[in-house]
Amino acid sequence: xxxxxxxxxxxxxxxxxxxxxxxxxxxxxxxxxxxxxxxxxxxxxxxxxxxxxxxxxxxxxxxxxxxxxxxxxxxxxxxxxxxxxxxxxxxxxxxxxxxxxxxxxxxxxxxxxxxxxxxxxxxxxxxxxxxxxxxxxxxxxxxxxxxxxxxxxxxxxxxxxxxxxxxxxxxxxxxxxxxxxxxxxxxxxxxxxxxxxxxxxxxxxxxxxxxxxxxxxxxxxxxxxxxxxxxxxxxxxxxxxxxxxxxxxxxxxxxxxxxxxxxxxxxxxx
Amino acid sequence: xxxxxxxxxxxxxxxxxxxxxxxxxxxxxxxxxxxxxxxxxxxxxxxxxxxxxxxxxxxxxxxxxxxxxxxxxxxxxxxxxxxxxxxxxxxxxxxxxxxxxxxxxxxxxxxxxxxxxxxxxxxxxxxxxxxxxxxxxxxxxxxxxxxxxxxxxxxxxxxxxxxxxxxxxxxxxxxxxxxxxxxxxxxxxxxxxxx
Numbered sequence: 210x211x212x213x214x215x216x217x218x219x220x221x222x223x224x225x226x227x228x229x230x231x232x233x234x235x236x237x238x239x240x241x242x243x244x245x246x247x248x249x250x251x252x253x254x255x256x257x258x259x260x261x262x263x264x265x266x267x268x269x270x271x272x273x274x275x276x277x278x279x280x281x282x283x284x285x286x287x288x289x290x291x292x293x294x295x296x297x298x299x300x301x302x303x304x305x306x307x308x309x310x311x312x313x314x315x316x317x318x319x320x321x322x323x324x325x326x327x328x329x330x331x332x333x334x335x336x337x338x339x340x341x342x343x344x345x346x347x348x349x350x351x352x353x354x355x356x357x358x359x360x361x362x363x364x365x366x367x368x369x370x371x372x373x374x375x376x377x378x379x380x381x382x383x384x385x386x387x388x389x390x391x392x393x394x395x396x397x398x399x400x401x402x403x404x405x406x407x408x409x410x411x412x413x414x415x416x417x418x419x420x421x422x423x424x425x426x427x428x429x430x431x432x433x434x435x436x437x438x439x440x441x442x443x444x445x446x447x448x449x450x451x452x453x454x455x456x457x458x459x460x461x462x463x464x465x466x467x468x469x470x471x472x473x474x475x476x477x478x479x
Numbered sequence: 480x481x482x483x484x485x486x487x488x489x490x491x492x493x494x495x496x497x498x499x500x501x502x503x504x505x506x507x508x509x510x511x512x513x514x515x516x517x518x519x520x521x522x523x524x525x526x527x528x529x530x531x532x533x534x535x536x537x538x539x540x541x542x543x544x545x546x547x548x549x550x551x552x553x554x555x556x557x558x559x560x561x562x563x564x565x566x567x568x569x570x571x572x573x574x575x576x577x578x579x580x581x582x583x584x585x586x587x588x589x590x591x592x593x594x595x596x597x598x599x600x601x602x603x604x605x606x607x608x609x610x611x612x613x614x615x616x617x618x619x620x621x622x623x624x625x626x627x628x629x630x631x632x633x634x635x636x637x638x639x640x641x642x643x644x645x646x647x648x649x650x651x652x653x654x655x656x657x658x659x660x661x662x663x664x665x666x667x668x669x670x671x672x673x674x
Contacts, residue, residue, distance in 0.1 A: 306632055378572050381531070385570070413636055415610075424644065425636040426610040430600065432531060452531045454602055454612070 289400055289446075289478065291353045291437065292361065292369055296341040296404035297376035303412025303428055311338065337460050340469060341404045345435070348473025349402060356399070368394035372401055380405035380434035382445040388438075395440025407432040410457030429457040431465070433472060446478055509668040514628055516671040521619070522560040522590035523547050527569050529597040529616075537601055542656060546596055546617075549664035560586050560593070571597055574618050579625020592628070594619045596663075603651035608644025611637045611651025613659040619667070633663025 298311040346355070358366070371391040372379065379388055380403045395401070412428035436448035449472045458465040523546050526539040543559050550557040563569050565584040573581055574595055586593035599614040612635070619629040635658030637651050638644065 303632070303634060375572075378570055383570055385573075412634055417640065422608070422640045422644070424606065424608050424610055424638040424640045426604065426606070426612055426638065428612050428614070428634050428636065434531070450531050452600075454600075455604075 288398065289353045290356050290398055291349065291400050291402050292356050292358065292365070293342070293345055293402045294369060294373045294376065294404070296338050296406060298337045299377070299405070299407045301407060301409045303409055305411070337406050340460055340465060341406060344469035344473060345402060345404065348470070348476050352476065352478060364394050368392070369401065372403070376403050377405045379403040379438060380436050381450065382436050382448045384438060384443045384445065389443045392438065392440050392443045397441045399440035400437050400446060401440070402437050403435065405434045408457050427455045430454050431456060431458040433468060435472060437478070447476060449473070449476070509666060512668055513671070515668055518555060518592050518670065520590070521550060521555050521557045521592045521594050522586045523550070523557060523594045523596070524560050524563050524586050527595060527597045529571055529599050530601070536652065537598065537656070539598065542598065542660070545657060545660045546594070546664065549660055550667070553664065553667060554670040560590065564588070569595060571616070577620070577625070577627050582620045582625040583622050585620065585622065591622050592619060593622060601652050601656055603648055603655070605645055605648050608638060608640035609648035609651050611655035613652070613655035615659045615663050617663050629667060631663055631666040633659040635659030635662060
């Protein structure tokens with residue numbers, strides 16, 4: 210009887226141990242899957258990445274693996290002269306539907322002079338706009354000649370003001386007739402660099418219902434688009450975009466700087 | 480014993496499947512408006528895919544059918560259009576600008592009321608379970624006057640926690656899209672009866 214009892218105890222002990230092992234394995238699996246996908250920036254089908262490093266770098270990794278800035282291959286004219294338009298920043302409240310545009314695209318980037326612009330001349334007011342401009346200067350500056358807006362001809366200034374108002378579509382490479390007309394004022398060796406940043410926040414957030422087990426993810430997102438468009442022809446020389454889901458990034462977020470660096474990571478024109 | 484486990488598992492599976500909750504909070508039905516009463520037939524244009532980056536994994540035709548069915552439930556005579564008409568590729572900036580000359584080019588030539596739906600985003604991910612999000616924007620125009628009759632935004636969320644939820648990741652995009660359609664069309668008041 211005693212033996213039978215101890216056998217039974219041993220059986221239950223082993224059963225419990227096995228159950229614990231299975232449970233731990235499942236939890237570990239769940240954790241690793243979650244860590245890889247929690248901060249996904251991405252398009253559907255992103256590959257999970259094993260967790261290491263900071264949260265920001267984890268957030269960016271899948272995007273760089275699966276959703277690189279799209280190199281719109283085209284041959285750029287030799288010694289391309291680029292007019293850097295002031296970025297259009299749109300803050301959007303998902304719940305109320307209110308959209309607020311900043312950085313009226315009718316102005317030029319104020320501090321651009323030429324290639325090799327020293328960092329102390331870059332803007333550092335901590336705004337989205339300054340972050341975008343600085344990233345553009347750093348990423349594009351060494352490869353092209355950035356034009357000084359103060360030295361542009363009045364017709365070009367007028368054209369660029371018109372183009373600036375079309376920033377949201379131009380930045381994704383959508384060049385319409387209106388833009389083509391304005392671009393005709395530029396010469397063949399000139400191009401415009403357009404930026405659009407949309408930060409969508411204030412929508413339904415993440416949630417967990419302990420009764421039903423239902424969970425939801427945040428609907429916030431940050432979209433950055435940039436395009437280099439040739440003058441005269443309106444051909445898209447290069448374009449890049451990054452969509453960061455589940456997060457409305459602030460200018461102070463380290464992740465935003467990393468995304469911008471990535472955006473220009475493959476900026477290569479011949 | 481096995482039979483008990485199997486039935487238990489099936490019950491659990493069904494419970495989880497049914498409890499994929501779309502976070503559509505109940506709100507009051509929008510007040511009916513006389514301008515909606517004048518609507519005779521809405522043409523729902525093909526869904527405009529306004530997503531960024533990779534655009535795989537969504538049936539836009541199915542989404543268009545969902546919108547049509549949702550409008551039918553609101554008593555509107557409605558039909559799905561085959562093409563976006565003379566306007567060609569539709570950009571959201573053009574629709575937001577609502578230039579009457581441009582609006583007249585949208586959809587079939589004989590259609591008066593046209594509904595344009597933009598698929599802004601749809602995604603799913605695995606966490607401690609899985610979730611799906613979808614975002615849609617809609618614009619209803621009266622082509623005869625070029626007037627914007629209605630515009631709205633529909634956000635859909637879906638998700639289920641736990642291991643079963645993780646296994647259901649594939650269904651989350653569809654569930655989120657259905658919720659987004661529901662939330663979008665909910666903003667349109669039920670068609671008032673004429674006379």
